[in-house]
Each structure stands twice: as C-alpha cells, then as structure tokens.
Amino acid sequence: VGFSGGNKYLFPGIGGPRILNFFHWLAGVITNPRIIGNKWTPVRKVVDRAGALVRVPKKCLAMVVTPDKRLVGLFGGTPEGAWDAASQVSDHVHIIYKDRPFHTVLSVLPPMYDEVWVGGKGMYKLEPVVADGGEVILYAPHIKEVSLTHGANIRQLGYHCRDYFLKQWDRFKDFPWGVIAHCTHVRGIGTYENGVERCRIKVTLATGIPEEECQKLSLGYRDPATLDPASFANREHEGVLLVPKAGEMLYRLKNPPDWAKPD
Structure with missing residues (x-):
C-alpha cells in the first residue's frame, strides 16, 4: 500500500x-x-x-x-x-536512504519469519537498493517451508516477474491474486518477451529449503552452512550490504531510478 x-x-x-x-x-x-x-x-x-x-x-x-x-x-x-x-x-x-545501490545484499531473516510467505519482506524491503544484475540472498536456515497455507499454489505458480503472469493471464487468472502478487514481489521486476523471462536481479534462498525445490520455484539456492553473515559486514564501500534483521526497515535510494518512482 x-x-x-x-x-x-x-x-x-x-x-x-x-x-x-x-x-x-x-x-x-x-x-x-x-x-x-x-x-x-x-x-x-x-x-x-x-x-x-x-x-x-x-x-x-x-x-x-x-x-x-x-x-x-x-x-x-x-x-x-x-x-x-x-x-x-x-x-x-522506518526508511534508510542510501547513496548508491549494492550488487550483493545479505538479508538475514529473524526467527519470527518462519516461511518464505512472510520472509519475503527481506526481498520487498531491499529490492529498491539492489543494482541491476545484483543479488539478494535471503539467509534463514530456520525456514523449511514456502508456505503451509499457500504452498500448493506457489509451487504451481513459481516466483516470477509481473509480466510473466500478465502476458499469460488466461493461464494464471484463476489462482488467488494475492498469492500471485506475493510471487511477483519476491522475484522482483523484470520482462517477459517471446517466452523468455529476464528479471532485473537474482533472488537466492539460503534456507532449509532444498536446492531442487528452489530450482522448481525459479529461485537461486545457496547452502546456508557455507555462508558467514559476519563476512558481509562493513563492506558497503565494496557494494556489499549486510542487513542483520531484515524485514523491518525499508531501504531506498536517495535518487531512485525511474523504475522505483511512483507514476
């Protein structure tokens, strides 16, 4: 809203x-x-x-x-x-304004986010400061589920940009629209032309959800055991941002690009 x-x-x-x-x-x-x-x-x-x-x-x-x-x-x-x-x-x-975008963001989700359904906030609230071609890593080893309530629909839909759904609307229109919205918000903006989806950034799950399931959902996968959040700290000058308690504060650019400006 x-x-x-x-x-x-x-x-x-x-x-x-x-x-x-x-x-x-x-x-x-x-x-x-x-x-x-x-x-x-x-x-x-x-x-x-x-x-x-x-x-x-x-x-x-x-x-x-x-x-x-x-x-x-x-x-x-x-x-x-x-x-x-x-x-x-x-x-x-509630908004942190940054001077420039980051190519890598480690979004550390606290335990209160127990599914991707709610943990998606770690993407929603960081997307505006991720550089084109960059990556958001949702780090939450405790998350084992996409969604107990909506998981069946999400697995059929996958995580895709808005145009993927709009340009195939007859295929998707009967799914709950709120679930489709979740799938687009987590995946971020992009294009869908001639059957090819191109998303602006990469979204990777470093959770308890297996790699095979992440691939089926059209999301990236990282083994959380291979990541040390502390190694991402104090590297903003390198284009790396660590958000230790993601999902609460919104991050925006002081001078946002056109795709982040309201019409």
Whole structure:
C-alpha cells in the first residue's frame, strides 16, 4: 500500500478475500518499488475509497514506533488524517536512504519469519537498493517451508516477474491474486518477451529449503552452512550490504531510478 495504517485496518484488514486479492494484485501490477515507501499510491486510494463506504463514525490513533519499540509519534483523528500525519514521521523513522545501490545484499531473516510467505519482506524491503544484475540472498536456515497455507499454489505458480503472469493471464487468472502478487514481489521486476523471462536481479534462498525445490520455484539456492553473515559486514564501500534483521526497515535510494518512482 506504500505506508501501512489508516483505513487499511478495515480494508483489507477485515474486508474478506475479494478485496484482499484485488488490493494485493493491484500492487503487484504497479510493482513493489513503485509502491513501497511511497505515500499516495493507487492502492492507498482504493483503501480510502473502501473506507468511505463505512458510514459509522471512524476514529484512528496512528502510532509511529521505532524498531526498539520507542513511541515517537501518536496522531489522532480520522483514519485518513491520522495516517497522513503518521506516515510523514514514518518516512524518517522506518526508511534508510542510501547513496548508491549494492550488487550483493545479505538479508538475514529473524526467527519470527518462519516461511518464505512472510520472509519475503527481506526481498520487498531491499529490492529498491539492489543494482541491476545484483543479488539478494535471503539467509534463514530456520525456514523449511514456502508456505503451509499457500504452498500448493506457489509451487504451481513459481516466483516470477509481473509480466510473466500478465502476458499469460488466461493461464494464471484463476489462482488467488494475492498469492500471485506475493510471487511477483519476491522475484522482483523484470520482462517477459517471446517466452523468455529476464528479471532485473537474482533472488537466492539460503534456507532449509532444498536446492531442487528452489530450482522448481525459479529461485537461486545457496547452502546456508557455507555462508558467514559476519563476512558481509562493513563492506558497503565494496557494494556489499549486510542487513542483520531484515524485514523491518525499508531501504531506498536517495535518487531512485525511474523504475522505483511512483507514476
């Protein structure tokens, strides 16, 4: 949606699968870098339009909390107004801006992410700072599952860029759109022309998921036992970024390329 909060707690929060799937796939069509960390996105407009259909009075307390659990902002009012003010603060608290992109990112996922379904945040929130042709490595030896709930659909779909799905829509349109969106967000942006998919970056799993399964999912594989996260530290000058607790903070470039700018 860009920034969480506001009417999002109603839609898709308790809104049911139809709006949930539409909401997520709309973001998938626009693509993750054009949505995440941007404020007035088309997805936010859908959320607020749905919120306007709720006729009872609505009040919102929007909190901005740091990763170490300090409250740094509290805004009250309508869901739209409180969210508007809180997101301004969130931009400074929850986003790390970098001067240049990195060719290698080690995204270390904490134990609270127990599946790729939720651990995908380690890709979503790092994609904007990965250089063309670069690699995000999702390091999580504890992750053994793609998704207990959605795994069957994900294994049929695979992880692919948006255009892979859009240009074969008759083949994929009956899958849950929210699951398709997950698959595109984890794989990142790319193209699909004449039956050939070309993704902008490489996405590699260094998890407890076997190499054969990673290949079937169209993701790279690294044996986590061969990786020492400490060896990736303090190498930003080399184009290597270590994110020790990935999935919480968003990383963006101070001067983003066109593919990361909202339309």
